[in-house]
Amino acid sequence: MDASAYTDAAARIAGHVRRTPLVPAAPAGERANLWFKPECLQVSGSFKARGAFNSVLSIPEEKRANGVVTASGGNFGAAIAYAAERLGIPARVVVMTGSTELARDRIRSFGAELHVIGEHWDLSWEAGKELAAESGGTLLHPFAEDPVIAGQGTIGLEILDEMPDVETVVVSIGGGGLISGIAEAIKQRRPGVRVIGVETTGCPTLYRAREAGHIVMIESFVTNVPILAARTTEPINFEIVERCVDDLVLVPEDEPIEAARWMWRSTGLAVELGAATAVAAVRNGHARIGDGKTVVVLCGSGNDGLPPR
Incomplete structure (x- = not known):
């Protein structure tokens, strides 16, 4: 870039x-x-809040209303949940089974729909793809x-x-x-x-x-x-x-x-x-x-x- x-x-x-x-x-x-x-x-x-807000705010408003979906080790999920709450849109977050309770509690506290799926992040990501297809939400990659x-x-x-x-x-x-x-x-x-x-x-x-x-x-x-x-x-x-x-x-x-x-x-x-x-x-x-x-x-x-x- x-x-x-x-x-x-x-x-x-x-x-x-x-x-x-x-x-x-x-x-x-x-x-x-x-x-x-x-x-x-x-x-x-x-730090994930920086990329989360830039990602969500880069989505066209008419598409943003359908919400966002991501898979995360924990921090990006919390950041997306926070950004979605601030911007008034739905969020669905998949975290790994090894994610911390602190991260899960943060995600829940911001009102996101939480799913705990996958021993490794790439397995959580596959689950996130399925959720995005079902919900119509925009799938956001946490680092790429x-x-x-x-x-x-x-x-x-x-x-x-x-x-x-x-x-x-x-x-x-x-x-x-x-x-x-x-x-x-x-x-x-x-x-x-x-x-x-x-x-x-x-x-x-x-x-x-x-x-x-x-x-x-x-x-x-x-x-x-x-x-x-x-x-x-x-x-x-x-x-x-x-x-x-x-x-x-x-x-x-x-x-x-x-x-x-x-x-x-x-x-x-x-x-x-x-x-x-x-x-x-x-x-x-x-x-x-x-x-x-x-x-x-x-x-x-x-x-x-x-x-x-």
Whole structure:
């Protein structure tokens, strides 16, 4: 996409989502030049609200009245449910059986029709297709459509606006929609900024695809971070990642939970394990960053790091 897709998305979603701040880790953290972009403070609980609103608002009004349908690990479903409630249209959301109760509760609270189907996201997506055919609603992909990618890319524009001298941006990867948008939006303005993508060792979808030189399917996986567990990506995401993402790194499965606990103890931010995966990549040295300013995108909120009651 050209740069106007991202600036148009920013204008379209303004007033519907929050412009999240950049929060310094220091003095809580060990790195003076480490900053967080807390999309855990975003409406509906994650960055997904950006792509959700841009997608729904891009549907012609006469078609929008039939509602929207999506399949999600949880966060995009909550974002679509929230956007649909705000815009006064019906929403049907399919989530994986491994989705969290927190995500399901959010989706229900926004008034969407919730379906729990499929051990893996692609099975949930097939169920979503059937629901869309039955209802006449518009089927919205959570990471592989231009409006979604452009909406997520507004995070990159905000980072550059607030911190023009940023050197590195670190982003967790599920299906690839978040990092696709952020990386392309940033590289169009500041090609020298390094963008690093992070996955867990249990589901290294984009990492294996880059090794192979083509999209791969992870046939089986065991991960503690199901919110990032997309077994494959899509051509649109893979092409942008290959062109715009400087490095892909893996985080061991046991590290995100400790990173989430550290975030709560040190910053008071309640982040999900997907966000904590990117934090772990920096804190534990998997992502190679220099002494310049580094921003870690905290993709969503969650209670993973909170002490038990």
